[in-house]
Amino acid sequence: MLDIKIFTWSTPAIIAxxxxxxxxxxxxxxxxxxxxxxxxxxxxxxxGVPVILWIYLIGFGVxxxxxxxxxxxxxxxxxxxxxxxxxxxxxxxFRAGIDSVHESQRAASRSLGLSNTQTMRFVILPQAIRRxxxxxxxxxxxxxxxxxxxxxxxxIEILRQAGIDKAKFANFTPYVAAAIIFLLxxxxxxxxxDYLLARERRRTSATRVR
Amino acid sequence: xxxxxxxxxKSFGSRNVLSGLDLQVHAGEVxxxxxxxxxxxxxxxxxxxxxxxxxxGAVLLDGDEISKIGRDPNPIRRRIxxxxxxxxxxxxxxxxxxxxxxxxxxxxxxxxxxxQIAKSLLNRFGLVEKIDSYPDQLxxxxxxxxxxxxxxxxxxxxxxxxxxxxxxxxxxxxxxLDVVRELKxxxxxxxxxxxxxxxxxxxxxxxxxxxxxxxxxxxxxKQLFSSPNDERTRQFLRRVNF
Numbered sequence: 001m002l003d004i005k006i007f008t009w010s011t012p013a014i015i016a017x018x019x020x021x022x023x024x025x026x027x028x029x030x031x032x033x034x035x036x037x038x039x040x041x042x043x044x045x046x047x048g049v050p051v052i053l054w055i056y057l058i059g060f061g062v063x064x065x066x067x068x069x070x071x072x073x074x075x076x077x078x079x080x081x082x083x084x085x086x087x088x089x090x091x092x093x094f095r096a097g098i099d100s101v102h103e104s105q106r107a108a109s110r111s112l113g114l115s116n117t118q119t120m121r122f123v124i125l126p127q128a129i130r131r132x133x134x135x136x137x138x139x140x141x142x143x144x145x146x147x148x149x150x151x152x153x154x155x156i157e158i159l160r161q162a163g164i165d166k167a168k169f170a171n172f173t174p175y176v177a178a179a180i181i182f183l184l185x186x187x188x189x190x191x192x193x194d195y196l197l198a199r200e201r202r203r204t205s206a207t208r209v210r
Numbered sequence: 211x212x213x214x215x216x217x218x219x220k221s222f223g224s225r226n227v228l229s230g231l232d233l234q235v236h237a238g239e240v241x242x243x244x245x246x247x248x249x250x251x252x253x254x255x256x257x258x259x260x261x262x263x264x265x266x267g268a269v270l271l272d273g274d275e276i277s278k279i280g281r282d283p284n285p286i287r288r289r290i291x292x293x294x295x296x297x298x299x300x301x302x303x304x305x306x307x308x309x310x311x312x313x314x315x316x317x318x319x320x321x322x323x324x325x326q327i328a329k330s331l332l333n334r335f336g337l338v339e340k341i342d343s344y345p346d347q348l349x350x351x352x353x354x355x356x357x358x359x360x361x362x363x364x365x366x367x368x369x370x371x372x373x374x375x376x377x378x379x380x381x382x383x384x385x386x387l388d389v390v391r392e393l394k395x396x397x398x399x400x401x402x403x404x405x406x407x408x409x410x411x412x413x414x415x416x417x418x419x420x421x422x423x424x425x426x427x428x429x430x431x432k433q434l435f436s437s438p439n440d441e442r443t444r445q446f447l448r449r450v451n452f
Contacts, residue, residue, distance in 0.1 A: 107261055108298035112312035112364060113288040122311060126302050209261055 006075075006147045010082050011140065017087030022094035023120060039091075046088035048186030049179045051146050054081040056175055059153050078150035086143050093135050097128030106209045211273065212237040212399050213258065213368060218267035218277075219423075220253055227253045229423035230267070235401065237367075240394055242402045242410035242431075245420035246446060251403035252295075254420070255370040258401065259283075259290040271368070288316060291361030292370040295377050297353045299345040299360070305332070306341045309360045317364070331359045335389055351382030358389050369393070371402045375409075387413075407452040411435050419443045 024032070025039045046054070059078035063071075070076070101124050109119040215233040219226070227250045235241050243251045256262040258269060260276065260283040269277040276286045299308050306328050313324035332338040335355050345353050354374055361369060371390065375383040387409050393400065394413055404410050410417055411431040418428040419440065427440040435452065438444050 104294065104296055104298045105300065107256075108294065108300070110283075111259055111261060111287055111292045112360070113284045113316040114312060115284055118315050122315065123300055127300075130302065 003144075003147045003151050006079050006082070006150050007144055010079050010086070010147070011143070013083045014086040014090055014143070017083060018090035018094055019125075021087060021091035022098060023125075025091065025095055026098045026120075028116065043088045043091055044187045044190055045183060046085050047092070047190070048183040049085075050182065051082070051085050052149050053175055053179055053182070054085050055149050055153065057081070057179070058084070059150065074153045075150065078153050082143070082146060082150055086139065086146075090136065090139050093132050093139060094128065096135075097132035098124055100131055101127045103209060110209055211235070212239070212271070213401075214268075214270040214273075215254075215258070216268045216270070218254075218257060218269065219265045220250075220257055220262060221265060226423055228257065228264075231420075231424050233418070233425060235368075235399060237399055238397050240400045240402065240413055240415045242404055242414040242417045243420055244404065244407065244410055244417060244446070245426075246449075249420040250423050251420055252372050255292065255372050255401060255403055258368070258370060259287055259292050261292075284316070288364055289366055290368045290370065291364055291366035292372060293354070293357050293361050293374050295373040297345070297350070297357045297377070299353055299357055301345050304342050304344055305337070305348075305356050308345070308356060309363050312360075313363055327363050328359070331363055332356075335359060335392075349382060350378045351385045354378065354382075354386045355389055358386070362393075366398070368399045368401065371400060371404070373403050373405060375404070375406060405450075407435065407447070407450060419446065421446070 021039050021043065024035050025043070027036065055078050058081035059074040062077045062080075063074055066072075098120075105123055105127070106119055109123040110116075114122070211234050213233075213235040215231055218228050218231045218233075220228040227248075231250070231254065233241075233254075243254060245251055253262060257264050257277075260269075263279070264277050267277075268275050271286065271289065276283075299305075300311070303311065306325065309328040309331070310321070310324035313319045313327060314321060319327070329338060329341065332341055335358070337352060337355055337359065340348060340352060340356070345356070348356065354377075358371075358374070374390075375386050378386065383406070387406070390400070390402070390409075390413060402410065402414070414431045416428060417431045417434045418425045419434065419438070419442070420426065421440075421442045427434065427438060427443045429439075434443065435447065438447060
């Protein structure tokens with residue numbers, strides 16, 4: 001039951017965050033370059049560390065700084081961790097969809113006088129989202145499984161309230177170290193893939209529309 | 211002068227596609243561009259409606275330099291329509307929505323007025339029964355005619371036609387060219403990149419032969435096709451068996 005509840009409130013938040021991230025990452029406005037860098041870094045970091053680690057770090061870590069009820073619930077912050085990580089995963093799914101819409105569609109839209117934003121909203125996104133529904137479903141299935149991780153940290157909340165305040169004083173160093181090791185592997189991997197894909201696209205597609 | 215290109219230069223990487231191209235087009239004139247593949251016909255058209263930023267030189271519309279860096283291209287693109295070789299209709303929208311999207315979103319026309327514009331244009335070109343169809347349900351010729359209607363609906367002053375029959379089966383070429391024939395004389399300025407020499411000869415007020423990123427030769431179609439002055443033009447016309 002708890003699983004379903006977490007799943008129900010997390011999914012819309014995840015989709016919204018993912019879309020936002022994907023759109024920001026796909027923007028072509030030179031002025032938004034810092035935003036793109038931020039989004040790329042965010043996605044790398046969130047995706048590079050296993051979900052379970054984020055759930056521990058955020059689910060226990062944030063309440064651990066001494067928030068009042070109801071904001072000290074590991075369940076709440078565990079869900080937040082899910083939204084933040086899955087938002088990053090699914091952002092990449094949306095980005096793949098956006099990139100899969102042929103450049104000529106953008107050219108046609110821009111040539112009619114539609115702005116970049118209008119082009120994204122009316123021409124690119126509707127086609128992109130249609131195409132990524134299958135992989136999106138895939139990720140929602142994994143989400144359903146990972147929701148169980150959050151519901152697992154629920155009982156520990158009871159323990160804490162019983163006065164066994166373990167989470168609060170737990171040593172987080174191993175978690176953080178593990179997270180950093182994961183990042184050291186996943187970020188270079190992601191960057192290399194991106195580079196190869198970009199090179200491939202430069203070779204095979206028409207020139208980009210401003 | 212409706213449209214003027216001054217020393218326009220454009221390269222992709224190390225490949226110079228346009229190298230100092232000059233061109234002047236009068237209002238209402240129909241100018242065709244011929245030349246071998248890679249001679250810059252398509253790039254020329256894409257530079258005119260700012261889909262490609264130019265490296266050097268200037269593009270002027272009614273004497274106004276539209277190619278200035280940092281200028282908002284959207285108001286200019288409303289005045290210059292383009293039809294692409296590959297149609298580029300929006301596959302997730304009906305024919306009607308393809309046409310009305312820019313009318314409502316860019317020109318801010320109310321939905322029913324946009325619908326009327328779409329309907330009457332489709333009617334004019336014999337497509338009105340396709341108004342609720344989707345692009346994939348149409349033949350190539352029909353798709354390209356819808357694409358022309360979509361560009362025309364914005365009531366552009368200049369229409370760019372980029373090899374609009376090159377992706378069509380031979381028996382569908384005629385219906386698309388008929389649309390262009392009908393447009394000639396309506397006062398709209400047309401720039402046509404084409405491989406259809408017969409059509410270029412028939413429709414154009416002037417034909418330009420592009421070579422080496424410049425207009426190598428231009429003139430009245432009769433003169434250019436029957437007695438070209440430039441050796442390169444002669445060679446090209448021989449190659450295409452014209």
